[in-house]
Amino acid sequence: MAEGRKNPRYELHVEGRYRTGSGIARDVPILEMSETGCRFYDRFGRLAAGTELTLRIGPIGPVVATVRWCRDSIVGVEFENPLYGPVFEHIRSQVDQDPAERESYRPL
Template structure:
């Protein structure tokens, strides 16, 4: 069973790509990075459901996943809203 929600990701190269957010916290998130070319240290923008574009940076990359850190942490209420957007595949 996989849990995720989708978001838009904008790179410095100017492209906008849809990514799957696999995990999220107030500090950052983990995405399936296969749709987006990124490297550790890159700065990106992400558009989460119901929110404006948020700046973040790539902390780590492992296989098809990447860990991204928000420049400003999310409020707990915003995190709760986003957790309600999660889709469960294979349930």
């Protein structure tokens, strides 16, 4: 769990998919998540702060989110509406928490 946040963010490994407007859907690994947002690796790394997108988190979604920052292909987004508590807990309990796999998505 990341420290110093208003909402705790938990490390995880779950496949996601985002789409901006009518653009092409991009598959991304989600690396951290809280009820109010998440962080994912986007190898294209071209999302600008303020961009609105829809995001699938495993089988959940689409969730409307806004890009808050993008650095070195890592993107931080804030959800338009916080995830419902039981949905958030379901995602956390059903995903692969293997740190070795998570490391494979980090940029060099």
